[in-house]
Amino acid sequence: MRKQTLSNGKKLSKSELKVVHGGLGTYPCATSSGYCKFIGPGCREEKCQLPIPIESVDPDGPAILPDPGSLPL
Numbered sequence: 001m002r003k004q005t006l007s008n009g010k011k012l013s014k015s016e017l018k019v020v021h022g023g024l025g026t027y028p029c030a031t032s033s034g035y036c037k038f039i040g041p042g043c044r045e046e047k048c049q050l051p052i053p054i055e056s057v058d059p060d061g062p063a064i065l066p067d068p069g070s071l072p073l
Helices: 014-021
Strands: none
Touching: none
């Protein structure tokens, strides 16, 4: 089989690169060991992004506490 040379595409602009990267931030927040130094929308790594809440919590609503007998000692 012969090697095929692919034609190089055009150089992408910054806004086009953000579309390719999924719109994540530009600041590297993870260390070389894999831990996140910062967590927020400006982080480049997806694991350092803020989690999406499953359901909203009413701050004035009732506080649901676990049964005292179900807690481990």
